[in-house]
Amino acid sequence: MDLDINTIVTEQAKAAKKASKKLALLSSAEKNKALYAMAHALETKTPIILKANMLDMEDGRQKGLSAAMLDRLLLTTERIAQMADGLRQIASLDDPIGNGIMSHRRPNGLDIRCIRVPLGLIGIIYEARPNVTADAIGLCLKSGNAVILRGGSEAIKSNTILASILAEAAHSAGIPEGAVQFVKITDHSAVDVMMRLNKYIDVIIPRGGAGLIKRVVENSIVPVIETGVGICHIYVDDKANMDMATKIIINAKTTRPAVCNAVETVLIHQGIANEFLPLLCEKLKSYKVEIRGCEKCCQICPDLKLATDEDWATEYGDLILSVKIVTDMDEAIDHINNFGSGHSEAIITDCYTNALKFQKNVDAAAVYVNASTRFTDGNEFGFGAEIGISTQKLHARGPMGLEALTTMKYLIYGEGQVR
Structure with missing residues (x-):
């Protein structure tokens, strides 16, 4: 040196x-x-x-x-x-x-x-x-x-x-x-x-x-x-308001795609996937978002790019979104706890019981119900500016x-x- x-x-x-x-x-x-x-x-x-x-x-x-x-x-x-x-x-x-x-x-x-x-x-x-x-x-x-x-x-x-x-x-x-x-x-x-x-x-x-x-x-x-790496997820429950879910996902992906609180993966309950996925894809494409889907997603929307195992563990920092269809909330929670970075996770649901279960079982610094992950920010939390968003548990966590x-x-x- x-x-x-x-x-x-x-x-x-x-x-x-x-x-x-x-x-x-x-x-x-x-x-x-x-x-x-x-x-x-x-x-x-x-x-x-x-x-x-x-x-x-x-x-x-x-x-x-x-x-x-x-x-x-x-x-x-x-x-x-x-x-x-x-x-x-x-x-x-x-x-x-x-x-x-x-x-x-x-x-x-x-x-x-x-x-x-x-x-x-x-x-x-x-x-x-x-x-x-x-x-x-x-x-x-x-x-x-x-x-x-x-x-x-x-x-x-x-x-x-x-x-x-x-x-x-x-x-x-x-x-x-x-x-x-x-x-x-x-x-x-x-x-x-x-x-x-x-x-x-x-x-x-x-x-x-x-x-x-x-x-x-x-x-x-x-x-x-340790701060910053944001592999953030939004899980769209079968009890979700689809218009709300679409609005939140667009906000979380497109407003500032390079920041750590932008969403990288959307998980969709299989019970609403046939109806919700085409609607979401149509909206996202108008924002020039590249969508990478699991095999089930590609069967519903054949023009999607097939996601790889690497996609689930990637923080894109760009207008790219991976999408996966899950059988139920338990599978969504397991996926998040396996691939998430402990930053910010969200559920879109009208079911209070599901919301509580999601917040209790997801291991992350910030867990949202019916709101964009983009709010994980010191100023938005009322802390003024932030020095960073900690994804560890010692000595600080979150903004x-x-x-x-x-x-x-x-x-x-x-x-x-x-x-």
Whole structure:
């Protein structure tokens, strides 16, 4: 490995770790002041950001990025305004730092309290989504954490200018210098360095495709919160309202097909398949969705592409949908628990009993009844922006807001007790 890469990344982590000690002591008012300054900076420097993003978009087209990936990469005046609003929303949220988790007095007279404290230095490794830069910095600072970010090469120009603008605005508003670090090195060895810096980085959160997340989870000696891979399902029950089911599936597949809460597989109860599948296919084709069906689906709609075993385990991130006919809800639940990524699953049904059974038996962070999986989002859940959507069970699960970026500290008060 290039010694300079190791040195550069390590020094950035050291600086951020040092700044985290001071940052953890700032008041809510001081952190909110910085968030508002950061939001204002994004708005006033929008032309500079758009110019950098335009260069990334040109590079992306030359590299042959899909339309869905280019959409994730694209910044507009409206999207930058939404990023700024997101920072203001974070400022409006209650600060979790110092909040009491529990308190009790032991028989020996010891008073024991538990409070929320920052994690310290959070590492974010992510791909072609510039909005992650603003969301991550905002959430980390509000929760009292320093942050070191390493974005993908696809958005390197956009992310570099965004991180620079946000870091400068934060520091000018009182955030300790060095608390926001952005690794400009696109070589993959920079990620390797971050994954070994457990002396400085307290947790790493990868955001991106399955390959990136797998690499970080399997190789990092820094604790990892696994996020993002979304093999999401919608099960259409035989008691479903077909118009509602069609509307929800179209929303979950076509609004932002590259995001992790988009649906990838639809399961249809055999009792309604003959009627519902042709209706669904007709609607989806008008949105240019490629449909890959099981053998039973292809018998009903012969023009469908036959799905392979690989399709059931694939996060397409594109306008592609796999469809399977199941004998009953039990088969649907088994399929979801076998192929799902623990992200978001949904049932469309008018039967309350079936809805409860589905929610009880499906193992996922978010389980919906008669609603789109696209709602799995920190802002939609009322958390403000999100740092990611955890698909694991420790230390956080589902959309991760401010509380997910904290840990606990026990404060014990005594009067001379000894053991």
